[in-house]
Amino acid sequence: MISLKKINKYYQQGDGRVHILHDISFDVNEGEFVGIMGQSGSGKSTLINIIGFLDREYEGTYSFKGDDVSYLNNKRFTSLRNQNVGFVFQNFKLIQNLTVAENVALPLMYAGVKKKEIDQRVSQVLERVGLGGYEKYLPLRLSGGQQQRVSIARAIIGKPTFLIADEPTGALDSHTSAEIMALFKQLNKENKTTIIIVTHDPKVGQQVDRLLTILDGKLISDTGVA
Numbered sequence: 457m458i459s460l461k462k463i464n465k466y467y468q469q470g471d472g473r474v475h476i477l478h479d480i481s482f483d484v485n486e487g488e489f490v491g492i493m494g495q496s497g498s499g500k501s502t503l504i505n506i507i508g509f510l511d512r513e514y515e516g517t518y519s520f521k522g523d524d525v526s527y528l529n530n531k532r533f534t535s536l537r538n539q540n541v542g543f544v545f546q547n548f549k550l551i552q553n554l555t556v557a558e559n560v561a562l563p564l565m566y567a568g569v570k571k572k573e574i575d576q577r578v579s580q581v582l583e584r585v586g587l588g589g590y591e592k593y594l595p596l597r598l599s600g601g602q603q604q605r606v607s608i609a610r611a612i613i614g615k616p617t618f619l620i621a622d623e624p625t626g627a628l629d630s631h632t633s634a635e636i637m638a639l640f641k642q643l644n645k646e647n648k649t650t651i652i653i654v655t656h657d658p659k660v661g662q663q664v665d666r667l668l669t670i671l672d673g674k675l676i677s678d679t680g681v682a
């Protein structure tokens with residue numbers, strides 16, 4: 457489904473350019489539960505910005521479901537992102553003056569889905585993440601773990617092809633982290649959601665089915681390759 461071939465990424469710095477990602481090649485198939493591990497500054501965010509169709513300034517080939525995404529115009533590239541990727545962030549990125557239900561509904565509102573269907577799907581998806589009945593709460597009244605569940609609900613409500621979670625347990629204590637990882641595992645096993653989790657926490661790295669390790673912008677190991 458996701459196929460990266462010799463991806464190189466450079467950032468402009470002053471007069472020169474710095475080489476951040478070096479010849480990164482790997483595939484992710486539908487239904488996989490993949491971790492990307494690496495130290496701070498190793499290039500993980502740079503890589504997932506490319507995988508999640510946020511950044512298209514790179515060298516190499518990214519094919520998605522068989523099509524090279526570099527041929528898409530900006531509008532199509534944006535709809536590719538909106539239709540296929542759900543994002544979960546370390547700091548949840550919830551809108552504080554909107555209720556839980558309104559936060560979760562956002563992707564469907566942007567997609568023009570009718571209110572009745574939105575309400576139904578919001579309730580279903582909140583049940584799915586263990587927050588049935590929390591529709592009217594404001595995010596600040598929830599614990600960190602509950603806020604992360606809301607952001608996972610928002611990420612999955614549009615039925616994306618894959619999820620990208622960037623340090624999703626980074627702001628949580630170890631017990632809550634384990635609960636959030638259990639939820640990701642459940643979504644992967646039961647709903648067959650393809651999940652890519654970025655982390656520098658070895659405990660999180662141990663729980664994925666396949667672990668890619670990045671060092672200084674290079675892919676140095678992939679447990680999915682025999």
Ligand SMILES: Nc1ncnc2c1ncn2[C@@H]1O[C@H](COP(=O)(O)OP(=O)(O)OP(=O)(O)O)[C@@H](O)[C@H]1O
Nearest residue numbers: 467468476494495496497498499500501502503656
């Ligand atoms: N917009 C930018 N312009 C120039 N350099 C950048 C830019 N964004 C990131 N970098 C550099 O690219 C390298 C990789 O950064 P990146 O954020 O991808 O690492 P990371 O592995 O995600 O780190 P962290 O775990 O701290 O989030 C770093 O050296 C960083 O300073």
